[in-house]
Amino acid sequence: MDALHQFLVAPFTEFAFMQRGLLGTVLLSFSACPIGVFLMLRRMSLTGDAMAHAILPGAAAGFLLYGLQIVPMTIGGLLAGAIVALGAGAVSRLTIQKEDASMAAFYLISLALGVTMVSLRGSSVDLMHVLFGTVLALNNAALTLIGIVAAVTLAALAVFWRALVAECLDPLFLRSVSRLGTPVHFIFLGLVVLNLVAGFQALGTLLSVGLMVLPAAAARFWTQRVETMAVLAIAFGLVSSISGLLLSYHAALPSGPAIILSTGMLYFVSVLFGTRGVLATRRPRHAHRIA
Amino acid sequence: MADACITFRDLTLGYNSHPAVHHLSGTVRKGSLTAVVGANGSGKSTLMKGVVGMLKPMAGSVAVTPGTRVAYLPQQSELDRTFPARVADLVSLGLWPKRGLLGRHTAQDRTAVSEALMAVGMEGFEQRPIDTLSGGQLQRALFARVLVQDAELILLDEPFNAIDARTLTDLIALIKRWHGENRTVMVVVHDLDLVRTHFPEALLLARSPVAWGETKATLAPENLLRARQFHEAWDENAPWCAADGDHDHAHEHDGHEHHHHAHDEAGHAAREKVA
Numbered sequence: 001m002d003a004l005h006q007f008l009v010a011p012f013t014e015f016a017f018m019q020r021g022l023l024g025t026v027l028l029s030f031s032a033c034p035i036g037v038f039l040m041l042r043r044m045s046l047t048g049d050a051m052a053h054a055i056l057p058g059a060a061a062g063f064l065l066y067g068l069q070i071v072p073m074t075i076g077g078l079l080a081g082a083i084v085a086l087g088a089g090a091v092s093r094l095t096i097q098k099e100d101a102s103m104a105a106f107y108l109i110s111l112a113l114g115v116t117m118v119s120l121r122g123s124s125v126d127l128m129h130v131l132f133g134t135v136l137a138l139n140n141a142a143l144t145l146i147g148i149v150a151a152v153t154l155a156a157l158a159v160f161w162r163a164l165v166a167e168c169l170d171p172l173f174l175r176s177v178s179r180l181g182t183p184v185h186f187i188f189l190g191l192v193v194l195n196l197v198a199g200f201q202a203l204g205t206l207l208s209v210g211l212m213v214l215p216a217a218a219a220r221f222w223t224q225r226v227e228t229m230a231v232l233a234i235a236f237g238l239v240s241s242i243s244g245l246l247l248s249y250h251a252a253l254p255s256g257p258a259i260i261l262s263t264g265m266l267y268f269v270s271v272l273f274g275t276r277g278v279l280a281t282r283r284p285r286h287a288h289r290i291a
Numbered sequence: 292m293a294d295a296c297i298t299f300r301d302l303t304l305g306y307n308s309h310p311a312v313h314h315l316s317g318t319v320r321k322g323s324l325t326a327v328v329g330a331n332g333s334g335k336s337t338l339m340k341g342v343v344g345m346l347k348p349m350a351g352s353v354a355v356t357p358g359t360r361v362a363y364l365p366q367q368s369e370l371d372r373t374f375p376a377r378v379a380d381l382v383s384l385g386l387w388p389k390r391g392l393l394g395r396h397t398a399q400d401r402t403a404v405s406e407a408l409m410a411v412g413m414e415g416f417e418q419r420p421i422d423t424l425s426g427g428q429l430q431r432a433l434f435a436r437v438l439v440q441d442a443e444l445i446l447l448d449e450p451f452n453a454i455d456a457r458t459l460t461d462l463i464a465l466i467k468r469w470h471g472e473n474r475t476v477m478v479v480v481h482d483l484d485l486v487r488t489h490f491p492e493a494l495l496l497a498r499s500p501v502a503w504g505e506t507k508a509t510l511a512p513e514n515l516l517r518a519r520q521f522h523e524a525w526d527e528n529a530p531w532c533a534a535d536g537d538h539d540h541a542h543e544h545d546g547h548e549h550h551h552h553a554h555d556e557a558g559h560a561a562r563e564k565v566a
Contacts (some may be wrong), residue, residue, distance in 0.1 A: 041371075041374060164393055170384060171369050172365050173370075176343050176385075211309070220375070223379075224420045225377065
């Protein structure tokens with residue numbers, strides 16, 4: 001019992017950096033995981049990935065001008081994310097090119113630009129920090145930012161839930177009864193960028209989308225209702241935050257990747273054993289009901 | 292006209308300066324049941340989109356009597372059948388006009404959803420995931436959603452595609468029920484026998500309206516022949532439509548619902564006086 005306590009609880013009670021890491025990722029789970037559910041249901045998982053790369057040059061510009069300061073890097077990231085989202089959206093709406101192609105073009109340019117900008121001033125340690133985050137070095141400013149983003153996200157989800165569901169389930173129907181369709185799409189994109197920027201502090205630009213997409217993808221294998229999916233995704237996010245931090249502590253692994261690997265484990269377990277997973281849907285052929 | 296539900300005034304709808312509905316004028320009476328017929332590409336679906344307001348007129352106007360609740364079932368639904376939702380969730384979307392974004396769904400609303408499912412022959416399907424429905428069941432569920440919408444104007448775009456005979460009979464019965472309740476119903480239909488049997492009025496489109504009125508007269512052989520001569524010409528270099536006069540501005544999107552070309556204004560005024 002004592003050993004279990006030493007293993008599971010002590011790291012969090014003894015070390016402030018573990019507490020901060022836990023608080024940051026718990027807040028992120030409540031906010032990014034339900035956003036991830038809609039991202040996935042809109043078949044935008046890869047768009048989320050692209051957006052995460054897109055915030056890099058903005059954050060890098062903040063870094064170039066002010067060093068590792070949270071406010072300028074956040075504002076820069078938000079601006080870059082907005083420019084890429086609107087730019088890619090504009091190219092797909094105004095030309096024959098579809099959004100997947102324009103998004104890919106914009107994010108690749110952003111990623112190259114961002115890495116170049118960080119390298120201009122920073123060391124490779126800085127680059128690693130920007131790309132993969134530092135969960136265990138979250139300061140008060142970063143935690144405040146993550147907290148604000150989580151509050152804004154949950155409030156927006158509560159207000160726009162019905163419209164988000166309708167826009168996903170039957171967008172043409174929503175357009176026939178309401179003018180909310182287009183605004184809701186942009187509000188949602190805004191929430192995605194906001195959560196990526198918040199996650200960027202903890203998990204870095206390459207992995208922040210992981211806490212968004214993986215718990216949602218795992219939750220899909222267990223339920224047939226979007227509400228349940230959102231709750232499950234948050235639960236998966238919380239479990240992998242805790243287990244990832246412990247993994248990182250005991251095995252001396254980098255914390256961001258440890259958290260994302262934990263959600264990855266949950267994903268594979270869900271793929272195999274979920275009630276809608278591989279094993280459940282691949283029953284032997286002869287076993288069937290009469291109606 | 293006092294009892295008009297939809298009024299078309301020299302309406303032209305289309306895409307990228309090419310018309311899909313060309314110079315349509317007339318009214319759809321409140322409480323009427325009209326079949327919209329015509330070949331593929333003759334503008335039927337475009338007309339529906341124009342009435343709902345999803346497509347702005349290039350010229351002329353379409354006006355639905357203010358305050359009319361409209362339900363629209365598109366031909367190519369963008370419904371995502373893989374979305375994790377139950378039949379009750381899908382049908383409950385029809386509560387939007389009543390409850391909007393934030394209004395709570397009451398016990399009464401849930402009863403209305405169950406009754407609508409019963410009316411389309413899907414009693415007890417509330418909890419079924421939508422990805423387990425057959426094509427016919429999905430169409431019944433969408434009709435249930437229209438029922439829940441409780442609309443005064445109902446627009447159905449090819450609702451009978453890939454539907455078996457029994458489902459067809461049930462859906463036609465629903466349409467007749469709506470007609471009996473004095474709702475205005477417009478349905479895009481391909482099967483002319485169906486139109487002759489069940490629809491009192493018909494609008495025959497071949498981009499331009501060929502005939503419109505009582506079904507038997509509208510579907511007279513000479514009209515059908517004229518409609519058949521329509522070819523799906525989409526000519527990049529087609530000359531500008533003479534009826535619109537001003538070449539520079541003819542058939543351009545301008546975002547205004549009641550856009551008229553200058554020379555047209557007089558014509559409209561005259562027609563309105565006559566009406």
